[in-house]
Amino acid sequence: xxxxxxxxxxxxLSSGVRLDVFRLLVKKGKDGLVxxxxxxxxxxxxxxxSFHLKALTQTGLLTVEQxxxxxxxxxxxxxxxxxxxxxxEECCAGHPEQCAELREASECCDAxxxxxxxTPIKF
Amino acid sequence: xxxxxxxxxxxxLSSGVRLDVFRLLVKKGKDGLVxxxxxxxxxxxxxxxSFHLKALTQTGLLTVEQxxxxxxxxxxxxxxxxxxxxxxEECCAGHPEQCAELREASECCDAxxxxxxxTPIKF
DNA sequence: GTATTATTTCAATGATAGTTGTACTATTGA
DNA sequence: TCAATAGTACAACTATCATTGAAATAATAC
Numbered sequence: 394x395x396x397x398x399x400x401x402x403x404x405x406l407s408s409g410v411r412l413d414v415f416r417l418l419v420k421k422g423k424d425g426l427v428x429x430x431x432x433x434x435x436x437x438x439x440x441x442x443s444f445h446l447k448a449l450t451q452t453g454l455l456t457v458e459q460x461x462x463x464x465x466x467x468x469x470x471x472x473x474x475x476x477x478x479x480x481x482e483e484c485c486a487g488h489p490e491q492c493a494e495l496r497e498a499s500e501c502c503d504a505x506x507x508x509x510x511x512t513p514i515k516f
Numbered sequence: 517x518x519x520x521x522x523x524x525x526x527x528x529l530s531s532g533v534r535l536d537v538f539r540l541l542v543k544k545g546k547d548g549l550v551x552x553x554x555x556x557x558x559x560x561x562x563x564x565x566s567f568h569l570k571a572l573t574q575t576g577l578l579t580v581e582q583x584x585x586x587x588x589x590x591x592x593x594x595x596x597x598x599x600x601x602x603x604x605e606e607c608c609a610g611h612p613e614q615c616a617e618l619r620e621a622s623e624c625c626d627a628x629x630x631x632x633x634x635t636p637i638k639f
Numbered sequence: 640g641t642a643t644t645a646t647t648t649c650a651a652t653g654a655t656a657g658t659t660g661t662a663c664t665a666t667t668g669a
Numbered sequence: 670t671c672a673a674t675a676g677t678a679c680a681a682c683t684a685t686c687a688t689t690g691a692a693a694t695a696a697t698a699c
Binding site: 427428429443444446461462463464 | 647
């Protein structure tokens with residue numbers, strides 16, 4: 394993952410409205426929600442919501458599909474996993490024993506995602 | 517995790533400098549680095565780096581410890597795991613079969629962190 | 640075609656973040 | 670005590686983001 398993509402994703406989620414939208418769509422899974430349902434659920438004016446949906450879609454955190462006059466949005470969980478992998482690249486400089494100590498110091502945990510990601514995650 | 521804490525963390529990582537700092541310290545593990553070493557490694561002016569280190573420390577992503585006249589910074593990996601758990605809370609409304617379909621649609625992956633987190637992560 | 644609904648685009652405003660230089664504090668060593 | 674070093678705090682400037690209302694686009698229903 395490129396750095397500017399990662400920062401865009403973080404910036405996307407640094408707004409309370411956008412964080413609420415993403416988490417709501419994570420809960421909804423493959424069904425997703427249309428824009429109006431999101432606006433109702435979160436009590437955000439449509440104009441403002443549209444602004445935030447655009448930001449989330451541009452970073453790739455959401456996908457959008459037209460359904461008649463509705464726009465259906467869904468969360469892109471794969472991108473989130475890629476982001477996690479990027480963040481933890483070369484964790485502890487490849488010394489697992491250091492990871493164990495760091496885990497103790499910062500209450501860090503063993504990683505168990507490696508098989509699922511192109512880049513292993515090693516806490 | 518509270519929403520405003522989560523947004524603060526994302527905002528922390530939405531800057532290229534801060535993202536570089538965090539990833540560098542993840543690599544360094546428990547040893548961490550003192551401020552001057554970070555400045556040298558990333559080629560950031562001390563004044564500017566101090567600004568970003570303060571932001572990262574205030575959100576809890578970094579810990580800081582005084583060593584004589586040096587300030588040693590370390591990454592807090594546990595907080596990152598808590599954040600991931602928060603993001604994926606109630607994923608797919610508790611219907612694993614939906615998660616599977618969403619995984620297919622967005623190239624999402626099976627989750628394997630549950631035992632390590634207070635809140636299960638279920639993609 | 641006309642009206643209605645869903646959503647977005649645009650423009651204007653106020654608020655907030657990033658960078659830099661200068662000045663300051665604190666620790667070390669002579 | 671005095672000088673040197675590590676790092677931070679502050680102020681000023683620029684740039685960018687969030688919010689809102691009004692207008693525009695696009696699809697459906699009558």
